[in-house]
Each structure stands twice: as C-alpha cells, then as structure tokens.
Amino acid sequence: MGVFFRSKNNVTESGVLKVLSQVMDPDLGKDIVTLGFIKNLKIDESKVSFSVELTTPACPVKEDLKKQCEDLVRGLEGVESVQVTMTAQVRQAYVAPSKLALPGVKNVIAIASGKGGVGKSTVTANLAVALARAGAKVGLMDADIYGPSIPLMFGITDKPMMEGDTVIPVEKHGVRVISMGFFIPEDQPVVWRGPMVHGALTQFLTQVKWGDLDYLLIDMPPGTGDAQLTISQNAPLSGAVIVTTPQQVSLIDARKGLKMFQSVQVPVLGVVENMSGFVFGRGGGQKLAEENGVPFLGSIPIDPRVVESGDSGTPVVASFSNSESGNAFRILASRVASELSIAHSKYHSPVAKDLSMEWQS
Ligand SMILES: Nc1ncnc2c1ncn2[C@@H]1O[C@H](COP(=O)(O)OP(=O)(O)OP(=O)(O)O)[C@@H](O)[C@H]1O
Ligand SMILES: [Mg+2]
Incomplete structure (x- = not known):
C-alpha cells in the first residue's frame, strides 16, 4: 500500500x-x-x-x-x-449488564466523600464547566435530594421542560444539568423516605433526556445512605473521584467513601484535596491516595473567590478562569479525564478478561 x-x-x-x-x-x-x-x-x-x-x-x-x-x-x-x-473521541466505558443502561452516555463519574461540606458540589460544578470548556459534552446530575446546591452554583432559575415522560436537562455554562432543586421550592424541606429517594435518582438517570454525553458527573450527597446505595449499585459508574479536606476527620470519612466504591468494583480515579492551604494544612489528600493505592489528582487552594463564584452562579473556573483556583480546577479536570482514559485501558476494554480480579489487585 x-x-x-x-x-x-x-x-x-x-x-x-x-x-x-x-x-x-x-x-x-x-x-x-x-x-x-x-x-x-x-x-x-x-x-x-x-x-x-x-x-x-x-x-x-x-x-x-x-x-x-x-x-x-x-x-x-x-x-x-x-x-x-x-x-x-472519548471512549465508551464498559457497563455491566446489571446496571441501568444510559444510551449515548459514554462515562458516568461520581464525585463523593464520606463527609459533608468538603466541597463535593463545588468540585463537581467546576469539573463539569472545565470539561465543557475543553470541548467535551458534559452533563451534571445533582444526587443531593435533600440539600441540592447545584442550581445556585450554576445560577439556574429556569424550570426544566418536559417532553412526554422525559425531562430535558437545563443547559448552563455549556453543561446539561438536572437537580431536585428544579422541582421543589427553595424554602421547602424534602421529607422523603428511602424508596422515594431511590425512585427520584433512578428517574434522574433514566428519564432525563441526556442525549450524547462524554461525561456525566454525579454530585453525591454527604454520607453513605440511600442515595449512595442507589447510585453505587445501579448507576453505570465508570469511576469515582473522592474529595477530602486536609483535616484528619475528613480523611477518615473520605477513606470510608473510597472503600465503598472499591467494594462495588468502581475504579477510584483518585483523591482531590480541597481547601488546601495554610488554614487547614496540606498533604492529607496525597497521603490518603498513597495509603489506598489510588492516584492523587491534585489540590485546590482555599480561596474566597470559589465561594463568591459559587454563590453568584458562575463556577470559578469560568468567572476567574486564570486565578490560582481556576487553574487548579482546570488541571484537575485534565487529570480526571486522563485517569479515566487509563481506567479504560485497564478495566473497560473488552480484553480486560477478569474485571473483578483486576480491580482487586
Ligand atoms: N476551595 C475552596 N475555597 C474556599 N471555599 C470553598 C472551597 N471549596 C468549597 N468551598 C466552600 O465550602 C462550602 C461547602 O462546599 P460544597 O457545598 O461544595 O461542599 P459539599 O461537600 O458539596 O457539601 P454537602 O456535603 O453539604 O453537599 C461552600 O460554601 C463552598 O463555597
Ligand atoms: Mg454538596
């Protein structure tokens, strides 16, 4: 030739x-x-x-x-x-037949921690916007049914449109978003029991018109309750990102979160240390990653602009894209995407013979 x-x-x-x-x-x-x-x-x-x-x-x-x-x-x-x-061309992850099928969605990534308030929603919002700005097709599912914070962080006040039985996600900052916050008035607490939470999250996965997505990010609620169970058992997760702050208490909970994903054979793409700096210290995230044999994805500095941007509806990676925290989120997004590509070659490729064995090793 x-x-x-x-x-x-x-x-x-x-x-x-x-x-x-x-x-x-x-x-x-x-x-x-x-x-x-x-x-x-x-x-x-x-x-x-x-x-x-x-x-x-x-x-x-x-x-x-x-x-x-x-x-x-x-x-x-x-x-x-x-x-x-x-x-x-983002690769399609391997999906076990027992998981919910999301046609058109190539990768589903959970952003989790054991503990509340470490910055999961902030990290998810910035990751989503950074990936979209890099040219990827991105969706964001807010799995925090009781305390959804994504609508505020994205500045979304519109209600999603319906198309028959399916919901059209609201698009903002280049990301397709769904959240319980769109359906419930802000001042009204959600008083649902477990099965209802399960039902709502299942609908978020299967009855939302996600369309073609390279990455669907899931902002997980704190703790290890019903929502975590539903997502980890039913969502076709390609990987999980664990968020921690540098403090010891947060690290202990983050370890629990990490182990939970490993126990259901979801590859942990790595650990992010958020709010890193002289107030809370630094280095805990790296240690947690090393102890558990997973990648350390980087640290995000503690920065008032992160809060300000989150509160005003434009994540810092878009509002102050060249600030230290904006840069840190962009680098983080690249690392997550790279680790996912590596996970694909290890776990998601058709030649990975015994998936569970590879994950355990
Ligand atoms: N790097 C940062 N620098 C300064 N403030 C931050 C940073 N990351 C997050 N925050 C702030 O910390 C608070 C908690 O963040 P966020 O809501 O993202 O945490 P969370 O883990 O999702 O909480 P929850 O467990 O309640 O869902 C918010 O006010 C947010 O603006
Ligand atoms: Mg949150």
Missing part, C-alpha cells in the same frame, strides 16, 4: 508512521501509532497532513504532543509542510 502513497519526494506513509511511533502518550504508556490515534494521513508531494485523535479533549499535553508530531514529520527528508489537527 505504501507504494501508492509514495510521492515524488519519497515521502511515504510508512515513513511518516515510523517517526510518529516515537511519540508516546504519557498516560497510556504506548506510542500514538500503536494506540491508533493517527487518522486521515494524507501525503501530497511534500505536504503531509493528519489528525491525532486523543481519548479526551481535556488532554493536558495536547499542545506538546502536537508539537512533537510536527517536529518529527518536518524532520523527514522531502517534507516541506506539516498540518496536524488535534481531535478527541
């Missing part, structure tokens, strides 16, 4: 692929040719063009990979111009 693509300048498809195979994806630990990332390779005399299809648009080293590709191909004899287009 190479013969047909041989240009007058002797630039060949195999020659181009050979140099490109020196470019490694740092997360997946393989070269981008073996990973099948090179698409639409065209050679027109001395002009070479191709696209590199990554596993997430939020890839932290996208620009670096692009430059490596350009430099290597430009270095080939006979090549005068190189055009590299970076694209992304």
Whole structure:
C-alpha cells in the first residue's frame, strides 16, 4: 500500500508512521501509532497532513504532543509542510449488564466523600464547566435530594421542560444539568423516605433526556445512605473521584467513601484535596491516595473567590478562569479525564478478561 502513497519526494506513509511511533502518550504508556490515534494521513508531494485523535479533549499535553508530531514529520527528508489537527473521541466505558443502561452516555463519574461540606458540589460544578470548556459534552446530575446546591452554583432559575415522560436537562455554562432543586421550592424541606429517594435518582438517570454525553458527573450527597446505595449499585459508574479536606476527620470519612466504591468494583480515579492551604494544612489528600493505592489528582487552594463564584452562579473556573483556583480546577479536570482514559485501558476494554480480579489487585 505504501507504494501508492509514495510521492515524488519519497515521502511515504510508512515513513511518516515510523517517526510518529516515537511519540508516546504519557498516560497510556504506548506510542500514538500503536494506540491508533493517527487518522486521515494524507501525503501530497511534500505536504503531509493528519489528525491525532486523543481519548479526551481535556488532554493536558495536547499542545506538546502536537508539537512533537510536527517536529518529527518536518524532520523527514522531502517534507516541506506539516498540518496536524488535534481531535478527541472519548471512549465508551464498559457497563455491566446489571446496571441501568444510559444510551449515548459514554462515562458516568461520581464525585463523593464520606463527609459533608468538603466541597463535593463545588468540585463537581467546576469539573463539569472545565470539561465543557475543553470541548467535551458534559452533563451534571445533582444526587443531593435533600440539600441540592447545584442550581445556585450554576445560577439556574429556569424550570426544566418536559417532553412526554422525559425531562430535558437545563443547559448552563455549556453543561446539561438536572437537580431536585428544579422541582421543589427553595424554602421547602424534602421529607422523603428511602424508596422515594431511590425512585427520584433512578428517574434522574433514566428519564432525563441526556442525549450524547462524554461525561456525566454525579454530585453525591454527604454520607453513605440511600442515595449512595442507589447510585453505587445501579448507576453505570465508570469511576469515582473522592474529595477530602486536609483535616484528619475528613480523611477518615473520605477513606470510608473510597472503600465503598472499591467494594462495588468502581475504579477510584483518585483523591482531590480541597481547601488546601495554610488554614487547614496540606498533604492529607496525597497521603490518603498513597495509603489506598489510588492516584492523587491534585489540590485546590482555599480561596474566597470559589465561594463568591459559587454563590453568584458562575463556577470559578469560568468567572476567574486564570486565578490560582481556576487553574487548579482546570488541571484537575485534565487529570480526571486522563485517569479515566487509563481506567479504560485497564478495566473497560473488552480484553480486560477478569474485571473483578483486576480491580482487586
Ligand atoms: N476551595 C475552596 N475555597 C474556599 N471555599 C470553598 C472551597 N471549596 C468549597 N468551598 C466552600 O465550602 C462550602 C461547602 O462546599 P460544597 O457545598 O461544595 O461542599 P459539599 O461537600 O458539596 O457539601 P454537602 O456535603 O453539604 O453537599 C461552600 O460554601 C463552598 O463555597
Ligand atoms: Mg454538596
């Protein structure tokens, strides 16, 4: 086949692929040719063009990979111009047949902790907006039935529209959102029993018109009650992110949350330390991650702009995108997306023979 693509300048498809195979994806630990990332390779005399299809648009080293590709191909004899287009195709996670099916949703990620008030909702809101701004299709399901805080953090006052029996999520900051807060007046407490919570969350998963999503993030309520049970047993989770503050009490609860996901064989993508800094200290999140053999995803500084932005309906990653906390959330989003891509290659690929064994090891 190479013969047909041989240009007058002797630039060949195999020659181009050979140099490109020196470019490694740092997360997946393989070269981008073996990973099948090179698409639409065209050679027109001395002009070479191709696209590199990554596993997430939020890839932290996208620009670096692009430059490596350009430099290597430009270095080939006979090549005068190189055009590299970076694209992304988020992979569909493996879903066990026992879980609820969400057609069109590629990955479902729970954001959890054992303890209340550590910043789960804040982290979820900023992660969602950061991923959407990177070019991903993102949904956010607020699973906190008793104390939903996502409508306030997103500044949503509209009620969702219905389409027959299905609810259309409200789109804001590029994210499709659903929350119990849309259905219940703010000053009215929700006094539901367990089965009703279960029913509501199941409807949020299956009777909401999510459409095509790369990532559906679930903001988990605090504790380990009915909602946690429903989500961990029924939602097709591709991974969980554990939020903790640096303090000891929060860490103990975070460990419980982490173990709960591991016990139901949901890969823990890693631990985030929120409100890190001189007030509460730092380093606890990293220790928790190390002790449990899961990645440490980074820390978010304690910052009044995070509160202010949350209260005014635009998450800090959009309102002060270049602040220290805005940057930290953006980096976190890339890390989560990368860890998910790694989890895909380990747990979600059809060749992972015995999933449960891999997870336990
Ligand atoms: N990095 C941060 N810096 C400063 N304040 C923060 C930060 N992260 C969260 N907060 C604030 O801490 C409070 C609790 O955050 P949030 O509601 O996100 O926590 P939560 O874990 O979802 O709570 P709950 O368990 O009640 O659902 C909020 O007022 C929020 O604005
Ligand atoms: Mg919350």
